[in-house]
Amino acid sequence: MPLIDQATFEELKQMSGAEFIDELIDAFLDDAPHMIEQMQIALTAGDVESFRRNAHSLKSNANTFGATELGSLSKELELMARANNLDVGNRLDVLRAAFAEVAAELQEMRT
Amino acid sequence: MRSRPDPGRLLVVDDNKVNRILLARGLEGHGHRVETAENGRQALEKLRSDSFDLVLLDIEMPEMNGYQVLETCLQDPDLRDIPIIMTSSLDELDSVVRCIELGAEDYLNKPVNPILLRARVNASLEKKRLRDEQRKLLHTFATKEVADELLKSGFSLGGKYADASILFADIRSYTSYAEREDPAEIIELLNDYFALMFDAVASYHGTVNQMAGDGFMAIFGAPIHRDDHCEQAVRAALEMIELVAGFNIEQAAQNKVQIKIGIGIASGRVIAGYTGTQHRATYTCVGDTVNLASRIESHTKVVDHPILIDQYTREGLPDDIRAEPLGPMLFKGKQQPINIFAVQLR
Numbered sequence: 001m002p003l004i005d006q007a008t009f010e011e012l013k014q015m016s017g018a019e020f021i022d023e024l025i026d027a028f029l030d031d032a033p034h035m036i037e038q039m040q041i042a043l044t045a046g047d048v049e050s051f052r053r054n055a056h057s058l059k060s061n062a063n064t065f066g067a068t069e070l071g072s073l074s075k076e077l078e079l080m081a082r083a084n085n086l087d088v089g090n091r092l093d094v095l096r097a098a099f100a101e102v103a104a105e106l107q108e109m110r111t
Numbered sequence: 112m113r114s115r116p117d118p119g120r121l122l123v124v125d126d127n128k129v130n131r132i133l134l135a136r137g138l139e140g141h142g143h144r145v146e147t148a149e150n151g152r153q154a155l156e157k158l159r160s161d162s163f164d165l166v167l168l169d170i171e172m173p174e175m176n177g178y179q180v181l182e183t184c185l186q187d188p189d190l191r192d193i194p195i196i197m198t199s200s201l202d203e204l205d206s207v208v209r210c211i212e213l214g215a216e217d218y219l220n221k222p223v224n225p226i227l228l229r230a231r232v233n234a235s236l237e238k239k240r241l242r243d244e245q246r247k248l249l250h251t252f253a254t255k256e257v258a259d260e261l262l263k264s265g266f267s268l269g270g271k272y273a274d275a276s277i278l279f280a281d282i283r284s285y286t287s288y289a290e291r292e293d294p295a296e297i298i299e300l301l302n303d304y305f306a307l308m309f310d311a312v313a314s315y316h317g318t319v320n321q322m323a324g325d326g327f328m329a330i331f332g333a334p335i336h337r338d339d340h341c342e343q344a345v346r347a348a349l350e351m352i353e354l355v356a357g358f359n360i361e362q363a364a365q366n367k368v369q370i371k372i373g374i375g376i377a378s379g380r381v382i383a384g385y386t387g388t389q390h391r392a393t394y395t396c397v398g399d400t401v402n403l404a405s406r407i408e409s410h411t412k413v414v415d416h417p418i419l420i421d422q423y424t425r426e427g428l429p430d431d432i433r434a435e436p437l438g439p440m441l442f443k444g445k446q447q448p449i450n451i452f453a454v455q456l457r
Contacts, residue, residue, distance in 0.1 A: 008222065012133070015225035020136040027128045056171055060200055061129045064222040075202075 003105045008066025018111070025106045028061050032099055036092070039077070043086055052081035058095075067102045070095070118142040119164035119236045124154040124180065125198065126172040130221065134167055134198070134228075141229055151175025155183060158190055165235050166195045167219070170206050178210065185214045192242065194235045198223065270384030273333035276344035276376055276424060277401050278317065279408035280308060280351065281326035283371045283417075292368060300368055301325055307354045315347035320395050328404075330396050333383045341378050341427025348374045348418045349432075349457055371417070375408025377401075378423040399445075406442040407451065416453035425452045 013021050035054045042051035059074035073095045077088060121143050123134045135145040146161070148154040152175045158166070166184075170177035177197060184190040194216035199207050207218045216238075217231050282304070285292070305322070312319050312329045316337065321328040331347070332340025351374060359369040381396040407419045414437060425434050433455035439448035 011225065012222070015223065015228070016133050016136040017140045020132070023136070024129055024132055027132050031128050053171065053173065056200075057127050060127060060221055063200070064129060064133065 003067060003069065003102055004109070005066030005068050008063075009109070012064060012066070022110050025065075025110055028065060029103055029106065032058060032061060032103070036096055036099060039092060039095075043088065043092065046086060048081050048084055048086060051086060052078055055081060058099075062102070065102070065106065070098045070102050073098055117236075117240075118144060119232075119239075120162065121145045121232070122148060122154065122157060122163045122166045124148045124151070124166060124172070124177075125169040126150055127169070130169065130198070134223065137223070137225060137228060138167075138232065141232070143232070151177070151180040154180055158184065158193065163193055164239055165232060166193055167198055167232075168195050168215075170197060170199045170203060170210065178206075178213070181210055181213055181215055192239075192246075194239050196231060196235060270382050272380055273336065273383040273396070274340070274379070275330055275332035275381050275383065275396060275400070276340040276378040276427075277381065277396060277404040278312070278329045278331065278344050278348060278374060278376045279326065279405050280329075280348075280372055280374045281408060283373045283412060286369045286371075296367060300362070300370070303358065304355075304370065307358060308351055311347050311350040311354055314350070315343040317344065317347055318394065326408075328401075330381075330383070330394075333381065333396060334394060339427070341376075341424045342429055342432070344376050344378070345418070345420065345424065345428060345432055345454055348376060348454065352417050352456060373408055373411030374418045375404050375406070375411060375420070376418070376424050377404035377407055377421040378427060379421075402444060403442065403449065406444070407449075410440065410442075410451065414453065417456070418454040420452050420454060422450040422452070425450075 012024070016024055035058045038054040039051050039058075042048075042054065055074050055078035059071050059078055062068075062071035062074055073091065077091060077095065080086070080088060118141075121138055123131055123138070123145055124147070125131045125134065126149055131147045131149070135147055138145045146157060146163075148157050150172050154166070154168070155175070157163075168177045168180055177199075181195055181197075184193065184195060191214075195214075197207055197210045197215045197218040198221055199218060200221050211218065216235050219228060219231060285297075304325070305327070308327065309319050315331065316335075317329040317331040318334075319327055319329045329344075329347070331337075331344040337343065351372065355370060355372055362369045377400050379400040381398045381400045383394070383396045403421060407421060411417060411419055416437075419437070420434060428434065434452035435455060437451045437453055440451045441448050
């Protein structure tokens, strides 16, 4: 499976205007590490609501860029938190790794 | 539908930066002017300090979420007419349904499809434009409460029976001390006169629905029913007479034309509803009661009383309003004589 679904990415470009795609990529690359960090903090503090909200935001952005795998991982974590379950095992590390790959790919796609 | 409607002023509310930029850039690309807010509290601040045609509102937000913003807007008379499109992810369908039930205009799933975005935004803006036009038109003739009620109930409703009081008023005579009347002065006089009369009607919850020459017709008790429509109509009439008296004093002081008016009121069942075409419509009442009110108003020419009413109106008056019976009167189009009363001036 490709890291970034091309059809979704093209639709995104069409939506924002091709000249703004870099601005969007930058916003995502700025924000996403912060969201993952907030999830880590929430996990330590046992703050289910903050964990869920940040997972939700990350999922939303991942899906916007067509980062399918990252989107599913975030969604799984969001649903766990929604079910009041923060027993996430190593899923946050997996998520971090997935984001690093997506980030590298998106850097390449900047125009 | 136009492919590129007039640009609107839009507010995008989303706590997520990527979503904000994406929606803002996309909508700017369609020619709209876009402001953004990061949370509900900020959104309400912007909505209250500036005017917007449409809001795109995220549901999931810290500080104040989309529901709270939506509910606050719908309860605020200044904000409730701004259409709100909810933006949410696919798995929030329950939340979307809740928002639509609360009164959101529409919804969009994230990631937002550009074609759907354009279509829904344009449709909502078009609808708002139509509503604004209708409201402007209505407010020329109706009080705010009546106009709002009409807009809420929609224009497509057919006629229905209503219990109402109908008031007709007309200028009976013009008295001028000048040898010849100046046309400009007469038009100025009519404008002042109508402004005063419409104020009086509005302060007693009536709606002016027709103007013809120097006369007009007003409805009390419809489209919003009220039990005291007879009293409200007669109190409006009394105020009209007092306003004209004050107006005449001012006119006399300036050596300008003075007027005398006649008012006729009849109450009872009327058929009320919208008449007109798609482009030009008015709320009106028809039926025997309306015809009778018009005839009674003409009768003020014959008897020297400025306010004449029928028996049904008389029966609806409280004790502090006196009306003297003038006896039964035969009117054109009526088989039975009608009992007419002259309202005592204050």
